[in-house]
Amino acid sequence: MPLVDRSQLKPGDVVSQDVLTPLGSVLFHKGRVITLRELDILTAFLVPQVNVERAEEPQQSTAEAAASVSVAPAAKSVLHTEYEEMVVQLRRAYALVAGGDALPLLALRTQLERLLSRSAEYRVLSFRPRLASREDFYFHSSVMSALTCYQLAQWTDLPQKDWMQVALAGLLHDIGNVKLDRDILTKPGVLTPGEQEEMKRHTLNGYQLLKPVAALNEGVKLSALQHHERVDGSGYPLGLGSDNIHRYAKLVAIADIFHAMTLERAYRPALSPYVVLEQLEKDAFGSLDPGFVRRFIEKATQFQNGSLVRLSDGRIGEIVFTDRTAPIRPWVSVSGTIVNLTVDRQLYIDECISH
Structure with missing residues (x-):
């Protein structure tokens, strides 16, 4: 279960230990398969290293490698x-x-x-x-x-x-x-x-x-x-x-x-x-x-704290607080900065990435 630098992760790697956000919420659970989307999220949250399981790869030519690259499907619940x-x-x-x-x-x-x-x-x-x-x-x-x-x-x-x-x-x-x-x-x-x-x-x-x-x-x-x-x-x-x-x-x-x-x-x-x-x-x-x-x-909206979301400007963040008086516009932590959507009305949550 090597600890791999983010820059060295590859599609198909499997997370072997829960990955946490800087605020302590689970970003990815053990068993999550790394795809290009996961790599984007890890970059957005500045996660430096991840414990992964990686299958042994036989030596092959560059052409063979290019022809055989595939992304493992996400586990189905x-x-x-x-x-x-x-x-x-x-x-x-x-x-x-x-x-x-x-x-x-x-x-x-x-x-x-x-x-x-x-x-x-x-x-x-x-x-x-x-x-x-x-x-x-x-x-x-x-x-x-x-x-x-x-x-x-x-x-x-x-x-x-x-x-x-x-x-x-x-x-x-x-x-x-x-x-x-x-x-x-x-x-x-x-x-x-x-x-x-x-x-x-x-x-x-x-x-x-x-x-x-x-x-x-x-x-x-x-x-x-x-x-x-x-x-x-x-x-x-x-x-x-x-x-x-x-x-x-x-x-x-x-x-x-x-x-x-x-x-x-x-x-x-x-x-x-x-x-x-x-x-x-x-x-x-x-x-x-x-x-x-x-x-x-x-x-x-009650249990959305800790969820990963993509904002309308493309940034990825984590819901950290939901005000009961404005549950549709929670507070989102983006790279350590709090974005209060009740104040920044021009922004909105464009996508729920994970819970």
């Missing part, structure tokens, strides 16, 4: 394994329903239970799918919405009997998309007025598909119908006001917006989770339930 299987199961369910078969709810629920058993490891601001193609956007958005809704159900003090049903509401809220033209769903440009009206029908389609499923409670079915309703009556398909929108649907709306904006789409790149939180905070004044949004922001 159990959470990611169960997440990816949930995406596979949901994709399969969509295909079955599109073909006229019944929704395979037992298989979906069984895998969802396996995924939710790892929910303590899920951090809504920093979790990223390992493989998320633009074509699979709705599957990833739905699975992450299920995870987020499961946490929201607990954060907003719903009874435990509701937690799984709220997670199912998040998972199935876009099931009505199976009846839409795929070209509309994946169109990279702006939808025409006619296409927008067609798109809005996924809410009605979803409710009709879920209505006969006895194992789902009414909240799950109404979430498919109401997740685009807004508390001020400006939503669709029925223009309902707050009192007539089911509580599940209000939670699903928050998760749906968050993940729709933080995932890459065919027509735009993924947005920073902190930028999206600011947008949700604005939407809480009229469009979304303000109490639920406030709770979501409070809890989602």
